Amino acid sequence: MIEARGLTKRYGRTVAVNDLTFTVQPGKVTGFLGPNGAGKSTTMRMILGLDHPSAGKVLIGGRRYRELKEPLREVGALLEAKWVHPNRSARAHLRWMAASNRLPAKRVDEVLEIVGLTGVAGRRAGGYSLGMAQRLGIAVALLGDPGVLLFDEPVNGLDPEGILWIRQFMHRLADEGRTVFVSSHLLSEMALTAQELIVIGRGRLIAQTSTKEFINSASDSSVRVRGPEMERLHSVLTGQGLAVQETPATTDIPAALVVRGSSTEQVGELAGTVGLVLHELSESRGSLEQAFIQMTGGDVEYHAGGVGPTGPLVGTGPAGAPGVPGFAGPPPGAVPPGGAPPGAVPAPTPPGATPAGPSGPGGPSVPAPTSPGTDAWTGVNKP
Numbered sequence: 001m002i003e004a005r006g007l008t009k010r011y012g013r014t015v016a017v018n019d020l021t022f023t024v025q026p027g028k029v030t031g032f033l034g035p036n037g038a039g040k041s042t043t044m045r046m047i048l049g050l051d052h053p054s055a056g057k058v059l060i061g062g063r064r065y066r067e068l069k070e071p072l073r074e075v076g077a078l079l080e081a082k083w084v085h086p087n088r089s090a091r092a093h094l095r096w097m098a099a100s101n102r103l104p105a106k107r108v109d110e111v112l113e114i115v116g117l118t119g120v121a122g123r124r125a126g127g128y129s130l131g132m133a134q135r136l137g138i139a140v141a142l143l144g145d146p147g148v149l150l151f152d153e154p155v156n157g158l159d160p161e162g163i164l165w166i167r168q169f170m171h172r173l174a175d176e177g178r179t180v181f182v183s184s185h186l187l188s189e190m191a192l193t194a195q196e197l198i199v200i201g202r203g204r205l206i207a208q209t210s211t212k213e214f215i216n217s218a219s220d221s222s223v224r225v226r227g228p229e230m231e232r233l234h235s236v237l238t239g240q241g242l243a244v245q246e247t248p249a250t251t252d253i254p255a256a257l258v259v260r261g262s263s264t265e266q267v268g269e270l271a272g273t274v275g276l277v278l279h280e281l282s283e284s285r286g287s288l289e290q291a292f293i294q295m296t297g298g299d300v301e302y303h304a305g306g307v308g309p310t311g312p313l314v315g316t317g318p319a320g321a322p323g324v325p326g327f328a329g330p331p332p333g334a335v336p337p338g339g340a341p342p343g344a345v346p347a348p349t350p351p352g353a354t355p356a357g358p359s360g361p362g363g364p365s366v367p368a369p370t371s372p373g374t375d376a377w378t379g380v381n382k383p
């Protein structure tokens with residue numbers, strides 16, 4: 001289990017992590033979700049003792065990282081894949097890691113097998129693809145058979161096969177009862193990977209909730225319904241206080257009613273009770289990414305094309321409901337349609353502009369201060 005309490009990190013005037021309190025439970029994959037610059041990597045570095053909190057604390061199994069007697073046996077991490085000496089083979093690298101952490105050499109072949117690198121373990125790591133390098137990084141993280149695993153944006157740059165492998169692998173680790181904490185800036189990816197979500201924006205907690213609940217609340221959904229007696233259908237639905245909109249027919253799509261704030265079950269049952277025939281009854285769910293941008297919009301540090309927090313990326317309409325008239329989009333920091341997700345904390349007032357840091361577009365992704373010797377002891381994959 002990982003517990004953060006009031007965790008804060010300041011770099012000069014930049015508050016990278018702001019009073020974060022959350023818990024990561026064992027036995028499931030927990031996603032750490034936030035836009036670029038939200039403070040995910042900084043938080044992970046503090047969990048791993050690579051950075052010191054300015055305030056608050058973070059505990060692994062009830063202890064600070066520096067208090068762990070054999071850290072590699074307690075926590076493994078994948079922060080950046082391409083850090084192995086290019087001329088060293090995967091096996092040689094793992095043997096060196098195992099020896100410097102007093103771990104049995106036989107564990108090297110075990111982890112190579114687990115990540116599927118046995119067949120290429122003798123090849124120089126410099127020639128590995130990104131997917132293979134990620135697997136090697138994961139093998140390093142698993143060397144000490146730790147109960148807690150951290151992955152920082154593990155699928156970045158991978159092809160679909162690599163993404164699927166990592167996703168399934170994380171599920172397997174969680175099924176074994178481990179604590180699996182994985183960061184991403186993509187809600188769509190986390191929707192497929194994580195059972196639980198911790199969502200942050202500009203270093204602050206936005207929500208800690210199950211992925212299912214977060215998605216249900218975050219993305220607007222509507223029911224499309226049509227039948228031969230549209231007028232009667234309309235009055236039955238509005239008679240129940242439902243918000244109903246008519247959508248006219250197009251060349252290939254027939255006219256229908258769009259019902260917000262309801263479900264296909266409710267609409268179908270209402271029609272059924274008055275004996276109305278239906279020709280269509282379907283649910284459409286909004287785009288997750290749109291919902292996520294909307295939810296964290298005021299907390300995004302970097303916007304494409306240098307657009308600020310009040311620019312076009314924010315408030316482009318309700319999630320996945322482009323073209324719905326009368327919706328101008330919420331102000332930055334506003335809760336999504338349907339209210340805040342369960343477990344949501346009040347949206348913060350966006351602080352003043354912070355200086356662009358080194359993790360901005362084009363900059364290195366993890367500008368961690370160097371801690372000589374730390375890598376060998378933690379198994380943290382840093383360049």
Ligand SMILES: Nc1ncnc2c1ncn2[C@@H]1O[C@H](COP(=O)(O)OP(=O)(O)OP(=O)(O)O)[C@@H](O)[C@H]1O
Nearest residue numbers: 011016036037038039040041042356357358359367
């Ligand atoms: N060593 C550092 N010195 C100064 N500022 C830093 C440092 N590390 C991070 N920051 C700043 O802290 C904030 C959070 O950065 P962090 O890398 O933790 O975010 P992130 O959510 O991991 O983003 P990304 O997905 O882009 O990696 C950013 O404003 C970043 O510029």
